Amino acid sequence: RIAIAPSQLQEGQILLTKEQQHYLGRVLRLREGDRFIAMDGKGKWWLSQLTGEQARVLEALLVETELPVSITLMVALPKGNGFDEVVRCSTELGVTCIAPVLSDRTLLHPSPQKLERWRRIAAEAAEQSERSFVPTILEPVTFNTAVTANQTSHRYVCEARGEYPHLNKVLNSISDEIVIATGPEGGWTTQEIENAIAFGFQPVSLGRRILRAVTAPVVALSLITAACEV
Ligand code: SAM
Numbered sequence: 001r002i003a004i005a006p007s008q009l010q011e012g013q014i015l016l017t018k019e020q021q022h023y024l025g026r027v028l029r030l031r032e033g034d035r036f037i038a039m040d041g042k043g044k045w046w047l048s049q050l051t052g053e054q055a056r057v058l059e060a061l062l063v064e065t066e067l068p069v070s071i072t073l074m075v076a077l078p079k080g081n082g083f084d085e086v087v088r089c090s091t092e093l094g095v096t097c098i099a100p101v102l103s104d105r106t107l108l109h110p111s112p113q114k115l116e117r118w119r120r121i122a123a124e125a126a127e128q129s130e131r132s133f134v135p136t137i138l139e140p141v142t143f144n145t146a147v148t149a150n151q152t153s154h155r156y157v158c159e160a161r162g163e164y165p166h167l168n169k170v171l172n173s174i175s176d177e178i179v180i181a182t183g184p185e186g187g188w189t190t191q192e193i194e195n196a197i198a199f200g201f202q203p204v205s206l207g208r209r210i211l212r213a214v215t216a217p218v219v220a221l222s223l224i225t226a227a228c229e230v
Contacts, residue, residue, distance in 0.1 A: 014055040041134035063132040067094040076103040076184035078213040091125035093221040100140040105186035147199040154178040171227040182216040
């Protein structure tokens with residue numbers, strides 16, 4: 001499989017870039033007439049055939065690997081390269097949109113190169129897990145700003161301390177969209193939780209054990225996919 005930009009598709013032909021020609025010819029060792037799948041990262045896949053240095057579309061494919069709900073994951077940026085793993089795992093699990101957020105306890109300002117790197121990781125993970133859609137990764141903003149920007153009716157913030165309902169218990173009514181936020185190593189501040197609640201987020205628990213900042217989003221997404229895929 002290779003990812004192509006919409007502009008590469010012209011009248012049934014795929015105008016391959018030099019890198020794609022190299023990948024198909026040298027890495028995958030495809031020859032003239034061999035078939036491969038081209039995908040646009042937005043839900044469209046085409047069975048394609050190598051014709052010289054270019055390719056042609058044989059047929060559009062129907063791919064149904066996406067979840068029936070749209071999931072936005074807000075994650076407070078963990079230290080180091082922990083976010084790479086969050087992007088990889090959450091893409092495999094079917095996330096729709098990943099919103100890296102800056103929280104009061106982790107005021108890391110990632111470089112533009114990091115954002116590019118996360119987008120690349122998401123594209124590779126989408127391809128690996130045979131998804132028809134590459135999740136969107138938003139520019140980082142503060143958590144307080146992110147919570148004001150979302151009006152989805154199902155909004156949850158995971159909080160490790162306190163007597164909150166388990167995420168499992170609140171998932172039975174999800175219809176088409178859900179937003180879930182997980183905090184940094186040091187946890188959300190009281191002000192962040194209060195602000196999120198004021199903007200319609202419901203605090204939820206992921207169980208009695210304290211999960212690491214990179215584990216919590218994966219657990220939350222696993223519970224959501226289990227609830228909406230069966
Ligand atoms: N030191 C923090 C504390 O005591 O609250 C723990 C933070 S935890 C390492 C990182 C984030 O993962 C939390 O902010 C929360 O969003 C999520 N998290 C971890 N364990 C959780 C649990 N059992 N229930 C809900 N959220 C959890």
